Amino acid sequence: MLDDIKKQIKRLQAQGATYVDTRWYPYEERNSLSMWNGNLKDTNATRQSGVGVRVLYKGAWGFSASSNVEQLTAIYDRALENARVAAERVTFPIRLAEKDILQASFASPNQVDPFTVPLAEKVDLMKQVDAWLKDDAVQQRSVDLTLTRRLAHFIDSEGSQIEKNIVDVFTRVEVSSQDENGVTQERKFRLGRRGESRGWENFDPAFFQEISLRIVQELKELLAAPECPKDDRSVILLHSIMFLQTHETIGHALELDRILGYELAFAGGSFVTLDDFGKLRYGSNKLTARANATLPNSPGSFGFDDDGVPAQDNLLIDRGLLVGAITSRQMVEEANARARREIFQGSSGANRATAFYRVPIERMTNINIDSGTDGTLEDIIAGTEHGIILDGDRSWSIGSNREQFHFGTEIGWLVENGLKKGVVKNSTYKGDTLKFWNSLSAVGNASTWKMHFVDNCGKGQPNQIIQLGHGVPICRFDNVRVGE
Amino acid sequence: MKEIVFSTLEQLRNYARQQGLTATFLYREEDSSLMRFANSAISLNTNEHLIAIEITVYDGSRRASYEVIASPGDQEALLRGVDTAAEMVKHTMPLDYAPTVTAIKIDFVDESGFDAALAEMSSQQKLEYFNAAAAGMETGELRLGGIFSSGINVLAICSTLTDQTQYIKFTDAQVNVVLSHAVDKWEVLAEQSAARKTDLDPTPLQDHLSFLVEHYRQDPPIQLPLGKYDIIFGASATAHMLHFMHWIGFNGGLMKRGYSFLSEAEIGTQVLSPLVNMADDTSDYRTFPLRQDLIGMDRSRYPLFEKGIFRGFTYLQDEADEFAQPATGHTVYHDSLTFAGGDHPVSSLRQLVSEPRDTDLLYFPYLHYANIVNPSRGVLTGSSRFGALLLKKDGTIAVPFNVRISPSLKDILGSQLAWLSRESEANNISLSYGARNPQAIVVPKFMRVNGVEITHSNSSY
Known part of the structure; x- marks a missing residue:
């Protein structure tokens, strides 16, 4: 054969x-x-x-x-x-x-x-x-x-x-x-x-x-819990919602085919432009994100992509500054030509298809957030005056250019004056992507970092569902609208 | 082709009978083509020809399935599939109910949904259609995107219980034409769904797009203040909301599991506005109807809402078995959902815009990335996209940045529903995750809903 x-x-x-x-x-x-x-x-x-x-x-x-x-x-x-x-x-x-x-x-x-x-x-x-x-x-x-x-x-x-x-x-x-x-x-x-x-x-x-x-x-x-309050407060995201926040507002937003307009007719585009690389303050200086397909044991680690490019570990956001994207051989050539400068030095090895009968497109690998220096969950709670701890993805809806989002979560625990209080139900939060990531005020240490698998990421026409991973620490964001 | 399908299924049935098995065989074939446009180019031109055969073996209340996607000529692989399913069923566990095994009682062949002219459309013809739909509008900044997706679908099923076979063959096409502004980042969309080639006509798409492009170029953009608005939903937004009712509305299995905003106590009662008449109606060819389900049950018209009165849940056969409910003929890959039009005489966006109005109206054509916030309350959330307009009371028009709404379906289709357009259209909501499954919902072209709250408003496109 x-x-x-x-x-x-x-x-x-x-x-x-x-x-x-x-x-x-x-x-x-x-x-x-x-x-x-x-x-x-x-x-x-x-x-x-x-x-x-x-x-x-x-x-x-x-x-x-x-x-x-x-x-x-x-x-x-x-x-x-x-x-x-x-x-x-x-x-x-x-x-x-x-x-x-x-x-x-x-x-x-x-x-x-x-x-x-x-x-x-x-x-x-x-x-x-x-x-x-x-x-x-x-x-x-x-x-x-x-x-x-x-x-x-x-x-x-x-x-x-x-x-x-x-x-x-x-x-x-x-x-x-x-x-x-x-x-x-x-x-x-x-x-x-x-x-x-x-x-x-x-x-x-x-x-x-x-x-x-x-x-x-x-x-x-x-x-037995009361309803989630409707107000502005700090949100502390545990892994089972932090992965989704990363997925939807960093991962998809930094797919280069979306940035170049190749998904505009369906899934949408990205608020990111080619001019933004090296300039855009995507998040606070506590935010470092990377696409790491070399990590052993994850569906986002696959050895070689469907362009035949080896798996890599690339920075996407370096201490808040946008520096990289999720790319393929085709898109980096077009992006560099359109930008009239070399933003990307070769493919990042992220062109994947879900099956033999689908064409490869830019897909997330393991889109991870580096752990930080703000201690354990308990430390982060202790430093939170008025907040809520959230976990579990229940619903997600994102603007067409990934500029805003609304997430429903399974469970919330209120935090007041550094203490974890009772559970609340029907918890939700929403925000504008850049404002949200720039409000990142605490990133948990390595002990809080966990790798979450995703088996249902959809993109493209014909539609393709692919598997990948997100390694994330526990994080806190300030002044976030909850309960709507 | 039909003869090969029948012969393949016959061989499998005979083999299973020889092994003393009770088994069903589902044959699915798709010949799919997709021409995708982006940045005014054909970014991808594909076709996929796939044949899948699913073999389910039963042993009392145990069952196990094995699906093979391979060459139909690879008889050894298919027969091995029967053996594998038979081996699996020995090690699975019994259900606490008796599953119904498909028993096709009469040979049933339905090719009425197949249109040779649509099946044979060449890539060149599709390109000409797209060029016509976008004629005169593309510039360096205003770029063409979208898809022309079309395919041939074959579904055939038989079992060891009877000698009969059911065979359904149909064609479909889904067209989305998008013009997007490379700098300002707005997009406008026109869509068409087709079961026959004669359903395809680029003229209304070109007209719709040119009207929207004109307004997006000349009218002022606006960030809408948060608050309540009277909204005119376009067909796509309405179809997507109704699509969610498959999951959190009249789906009996999910209701039994606690994931529905409707309850059994509401059957026969006024749940939605008296304007709402909704049915699963296989007589409408635009819905790519499956006139018998995969159990072999006839699928005649099944009313869901009549003048807002809820008529009943639909059940997959397996869920009817599990929850001891009568089967409703809904063991299908897609229903034929139709939402009847009302009495408002508006049939195009141009006409809607030219109507006198006594308040500001928000035209909301498309519900982007909608999702279920709370299934028990029927609460959805999603954003506007693809050509929203603010039709001001004074007759002027503004172009709103995208906004988010998070309403409940009971409110949207209940007390807040003001009118439905007389004319309806088929909106193609196919996503084609995995196997090709064309799906269109017939909905009023326009639906006015008063007092819908905008919960988020973008400050730019």
Whole structure:
């Protein structure tokens, strides 16, 4: 198959294609189990295989994909034909930034391949977790387990050939009940990074027991809690909402294709302009953010992107100053040309597709916030006069240029005069992105830093849902509107 | 093609029967094309041809599924899929209810939604359509974007319980044409949904866009003060709000789990404005109707609201089984939701703007990045985008920076609903996460809602 792919690539080059690449997935497997109130509602497995071909012709992209690899020639012909039509409407002929030609491979670290674990053992674990969630106060319990593995080959006309073997594990545990007003309250937990590997070894029953009992207890407190007040105060964001704040108002805002207007017809743009790099004060000097795809064990670490560029660790925001973006080979060339200066020195290795049948686009890797020097959660609380601690993503809505946002959270704890007070329910907060990040007044130390996994980031047309990570400390922001 | 589908399913059914299995087989095929425009160029021109076969094996109240996306000619992989599902079901756990197994009682073939002319549209024809929709408007600063997404969809299903097979084939297209200002960062949008090629006409899109561009160029921008406004929602905003009712409204399964603003006690009562008539109506071809569901149940018209009176919840078969409810024929990838028009005689934005008005009105065409804040209260939040206008009482127009609203669906479609336009249109809300699933909701072109609170107002585009 690999030889056939190389022959097809050469054939298209002979027909005028200036660049061709192919992603061949011999297999991508997914195992999804979903339990609701003790019923194993879904026991699903999928296996897919196929080929995706990307062709550059006279400065325009064409793409074609099929699960029917018996018709390889037709797939390549269609990709070239698509590029030929696209070449009729070109305003900025696509060029690709230089990269190293690589013969390489990557395998995500895991000690126990979850696909070797018997189904019965997985079901037993879920039953055990479900049992820990049982409580008279809990009306709905759900436990989801998703395991994926794929073997993918990347081959391009420049001579690169890369093999990737990636395993991922995701889980979600959730409880909910209606309060006395008939309003549903919920608490959930998603498995994040627990060490250096990402196999079945992450499913430690003792850990899940601790988590399960905690979210049940917090749900009970929510059911008896008063409403979140509506006023301006400091917000202290714990990991399960801090990751989302980072995701929506730093991650998406700094995708270079959005900045250049390539997502304006759907997902939206960014308030960031090319002039802003090196000048814009994105946040207070306590804010340092980076895109780090080299961190072992995260769905945002993948070895090489779908341009064949190695994973990197790049600064995005350095002590408040905007310095970098999430980029691909195509976009850095266009950005530098439009800006008439070299903002970006090569691709940051963030061009990814969710499947063989989708075209790669700029995607977040692990968009992380560096830990700070403001101590532990307790230290941050002690220094807060009038605030609220928030956790758990419940809803999110962001302006089309990522300039403003509104988030609903699962739970809040009021803070008055340096002391943590009672729980409040239906907590929300909102703000303007730049004003918010510039109000960052405390960043927790390394002991507060945790890696959160995201398995449902959507972008692009056709839409692609991708997996990634966010390593974040606990942070405090001042003068934030809550409760609307 | 149909013969290959039937033959593939027949082989799988025979094999499963030979193994003594109870199983269902769902065949999904999509041949999708998408031409994407950005910065006045074709930024991407793609096509994907995918065939997926989902095999579900039952053993009493146990079930397990295995889906294969591969070449249909790879019979070994398909048969191995049956074996895998059969092995999985042994190790899964029994449900505490009896799941219904699909039993197709008559051979059912519906190709009425398939339009060969739409299926065969070339990339060149799509480009010509786009060029016509944007004619005369592009400049160095004002740039063309959008998509022309089209596809052929095949859904076929059978099981070991009967010898019959159900086969549905249809076409769809979704067009979004966007003009965006590179410096000022505003965008205007015109959309079209098509089940047939004859549904496609770039003329009204060009007219709508040129009207909006004219106003965005000449009228003053304004940051709206926070407060209550009388809003005219466009079809897209209305369709997206109704789309959420699939989740937190009349979806019986989610209601049973506590995620609905409607309750069983409200069936038969006045819940929304008497102006609201809503149904799942498969007789409207614009909704890409599935006239039988995946269980093989007939999907005739299913009323949801009649003059604001709530008529009942819809149930997936599995949730009907779990909650001991009668099946409603809603085991489908998408419903055919229709929201009937009212009596207000306005059919275009130009006409709306020219109408006399006794108060300021905010035209709110699109609800960007909407999400559910509180499902039990039906509270959504989202921002304006793609061509909002402030139609002032004195007849002048201003262009508002985007604003955020966070209303409840019960208020929007209840006491605050003032009028619905007589004319309706199909708004294509397809997102195509994963498998292609064309979806359009028929809604009034315009809907006036009074006293909606703006909770956030941008200071720029």
